[in-house]
Amino acid sequence: MARSHGSSTRRAGSVASLRNIKTPARVAKLVMEQTDHIMLAGEGALRFAKAYGFQEENLLTERARLAWLVWKKSLRDNRGHNNWGPGLDAPDGKTSASLRDAFPEVDEATWAWASEVARRPPTGTINCLALNSKGEISGVTTTSGLAWKIPGRVGDSPIIGAGLYVDQDVGAAGSTGRGEENIRVAGAHTIVENMRHGMEPREACIDALKRVARNYNGNREKLAKFDLSFYALRKDGQYGGASLWSGRKFAVNTGTGSRHEDAAHLLERKN
Template identity: 40%
Template sequence: MSNRREFLKKSAMSTTFLGSAVVFESCAKADKATQEPAENTGDKPLVISTWNNIKANDAAWSVLSQDGHALDAVEAGVKIPEADPADRSVGYGGRPDRDGRVTLDACIMNPEGDCGSVVFLENIKHPISVARKVMEDTPHVMLAGEGALKFALESGFKKENLLTEASEKEWKAWLKKAEYKPVINIENHDTIGMLALDKAGDLAGACTTSGAAYKMRGRVGDSPIIGAGLYVDNEVGGAAATGLGEKVIKVVGSYLVVELMRQGNTPTEACRLAIERIKSKNPDYRDFQVGFVAVNKNGEYGGYSLQKGFGFALHNEEGKKYVKADSLFS
């Protein structure tokens, strides 16, 4: 398989979240959380991901703990929920749009600032791996819909039905009233955003989702948009978002968090300031949820959300834990 440089050459020739309460894996439930110091001293390698994605972090950590690269770690990590039919918000088993079609969005970013994304992709279990191939094997950043599917199939990915019996049953029940009203901390969906810092001090990130359940066909949220759902600057840090994507897009949320860290804010402070920005731009701020996680170059990490209930999973040399993030509103 040719890399990006080879692809360009051939083309030319042919055409002339730090919260406060934590739980370790031995008791990985937020309701058993204990108090953690307000600031962490930083550690590497580490992996952080939105919500309680302990298993995803385990997969990423297996790469990092063997001195692997951050990019390989985040891809391996988010592939876990992508393949899990019990995870109803990511990949296989994800809830469909209002037409009963499971459509997937994903993006990935490496330490060099290269990035790849797929949007409105159907019938491919691991959109994150397709996004990586877009980054590495094409001159583009984003492929969509039929074009993304065509590229995936040509790259050796298998076409398969992602709508499980459970998700189809829920969708048919939803059709009886067809009401679209996302619920805080559920939003009829969720996302996994993951950031990794490897032993060499390099950062990478990945984000993948099946998007808002029962959305209008063709809707794309923040998750596959570089700067909104995910952003990594290897000189500063990285950030990832979750929640109601339309609100994140409006402030280019993950990029905002990274820039706030560039100004000297800790990861937690940067996430909080970004949440305050979202609040100031949306009079209906009590009706939706947005959360951010972030890690800086020194290995300091944090998260913050608009409403209570958001948390993130962390794995570093000290072990693995779930962190219940602070929020603007209780």
């Protein structure tokens, strides 16, 4: 999923549930430039991309497939049953087979990586906000989506006002992290409106995170199960980033080179 939004045209475009296309942000840009729609999804988005010359590619690596198999085999209900593993009638009373034994050709380093990914799937969302010399703001948010999700799930990245929002009069904002929680507070739009009413970019991001926490009545045990980061760029060039939990960084380039900066945070993560 991806989306491109901004410039002086005040237009937006996005795609969702787009499979087998390596650069979905480019497709989102075409939706913005070549159609009178805002979002295309699923098969329609794929057909649109192919009509403009994009080639389908198999983006699933063997390492990623292995991690998925490990995750699938580790699924258990409250009685320890796993529909993807041997049943209770398996020979010798073995109700679970050793997945490791099923892949003798896999080296230990790759196996360790796959096991870790199955338990703690990585994220792959990028938000980029830019301000040019003319004072025009543009943005893009692109992602490979949530690991192990239900097919058809759409996160915040392609949602106007959630994963990205640009207003030429004020600034822009975007996000990475738990999309469902962002959608519930319309994070990017909320941040831009906060800046419109005088908040600094970092303060505007923190306020949006407070709204997320309020949805759980500040329950740290529940909030600890996810993270969410917001990024904001104001029209005058001021910027800020903030995460729900401490320890995050974000990248900045002001024309003299790139650097990492510490993101502000709402909650301190205890070791």
